Amino acid sequence: MTARASLRIVAHNGARIFGGAERWTARTLAGLSARGHRATLLCRDERIASEARRFGIDTAVGRVGGQLMVPDAFRLARRLRKLAPDVVLITTFKKVWLVAMAARLAGVPRVVARIGRATDLPGRSRAYRWALQRWTDLIVVNADALRAPVLDDLPAVGEDRVRVIYNGVRIPRGEPDRAGARGVLGVPGEALVVGAVSRLVREKRLDWLIDVAAREPRAHVVLIGDGPDLERLRDAAAARGVAGRVHFAGHREDAATVVAALDLYAVASRVEGMSNAMLEAMAVGVPVVSTDVSGAREALLPGSASGCTAARDGWAEAAAGVVVPHERDAFVSASLALLRDAPARAACARAARKRAEACFSLEAALDAWERALHG
Numbered sequence: 388m389t390a391r392a393s394l395r396i397v398a399h400n401g402a403r404i405f406g407g408a409e410r411w412t413a414r415t416l417a418g419l420s421a422r423g424h425r426a427t428l429l430c431r432d433e434r435i436a437s438e439a440r441r442f443g444i445d446t447a448v449g450r451v452g453g454q455l456m457v458p459d460a461f462r463l464a465r466r467l468r469k470l471a472p473d474v475v476l477i478t479t480f481k482k483v484w485l486v487a488m489a490a491r492l493a494g495v496p497r498v499v500a501r502i503g504r505a506t507d508l509p510g511r512s513r514a515y516r517w518a519l520q521r522w523t524d525l526i527v528v529n530a531d532a533l534r535a536p537v538l539d540d541l542p543a544v545g546e547d548r549v550r551v552i553y554n555g556v557r558i559p560r561g562e563p564d565r566a567g568a569r570g571v572l573g574v575p576g577e578a579l580v581v582g583a584v585s586r587l588v589r590e591k592r593l594d595w596l597i598d599v600a601a602r603e604p605r606a607h608v609v610l611i612g613d614g615p616d617l618e619r620l621r622d623a624a625a626a627r628g629v630a631g632r633v634h635f636a637g638h639r640e641d642a643a644t645v646v647a648a649l650d651l652y653a654v655a656s657r658v659e660g661m662s663n664a665m666l667e668a669m670a671v672g673v674p675v676v677s678t679d680v681s682g683a684r685e686a687l688l689p690g691s692a693s694g695c696t697a698a699r700d701g702w703a704e705a706a707a708g709v710v711v712p713h714e715r716d717a718f719v720s721a722s723l724a725l726l727r728d729a730p731a732r733a734a735c736a737r738a739a740r741k742r743a744e745a746c747f748s749l750e751a752a753l754d755a756w757e758r759a760l761h762g
Contacts, residue, residue, distance in 0.1 A: 394761065408503055467495055503661070530682035554663050582609030595715055611642045611646070647672075666686065669740065674735030678710070
């Protein structure tokens with residue numbers, strides 16, 4: 388795209404954990420910095436800041452409390468006056484009220500808020516509605532499925548103030564090394580492998596993947612990530628008699644590469660934004676089975692990615708996977724059907740990579756974010 392003037396960007400993230408949304412924030416700011424913009428990320432605490440710093444971005448602690456902690460907004464406003472940003476980007480929904488207040492008190496020219504989960508809708512709080520309607524210039528959602536609910540909750544906001552920008556991932560060159568990835572993870576070359584990159588928490592419903600292994604003797608499960616549900620999942624695997632076929636890989640910096648070991652990527656969550664890890668799996672040609680969370684249909688199904696203007700080689704006519712209801716049996720049955728059907732998996736794998744290249748590349752996302760932040 389045409390080069391744009393350099394921006395001074397301050398982003399705020401108030402999360403307690405460094406999860407997918409925080410990785411998205413750090414990756415996006417790193418990409419914008421590489422394009423010549425000056426970006427700083429303010430985080431809840433030093434632990435989160437240090438994680439983000441690994442992406443090569445400028446980070447600092449800028450804690451903001453709950454809605455009643457208005458003094459925090461005044462402290463943040465003083466800090467913003469010193470930083471003098473052209474734009475403030477708010478990436479944690481629960482901090483919209485105080486961070487947007489601080490940005491306006493500091494006279495920041497432009498305020499942009501990002502909403503990435505179906506549970507983070509303005510209707511849940513009068514304060515959020517006020518802040519989004521009165522104090523933000525643009526609201527960005529990462530899936531078409533979120534845009535209409537946001538507009539419904541904000542009657543004073545015109546359609547031009549709510550924009551879809553899909554998450555973007557790096558598209559690897561060449562063919563993925565599936566055999567090498569399986570060797571790294573200790574998975575047999577002949578196995579049927581289903582897995583996920585995820586925090587190990589109950590809302591992700593990763594025990595559903597263990598059910599898949601229990602019903603298919605050739606199936607292995609790979610879970611990349613860590614979290615408080617680890618021991619419960621180990622116990623579930625042992626109880627189902629598949630402990631030897633469930634691989635807990637822990638947190639891995641190379642997750643976007645070793646995900647190529649999978650035959651099927653699984654999203655079983657109750658609630659999810661458009662999953663970055665799912666998109667990374669698609670980028671290396673891994674088909675997906677997903678519950679009907681926000682963004683799944685757009686990422687996987689033909690004709691659903693209305694936020695994507697690219698179309699080539701008939702990619703839009705093929706599915707990159709399967710979207711199922713939030714029912715355990717439906718998820719397990721769909722996973723088994725795709726695992727056992729090699730031609731169908733191959734077709735989905737080709738579509739997954741084409742869809743990732745056409746709609747979900749990091750460079751396309753950065754182009755869109757430059758336009759959004761400039762205004």
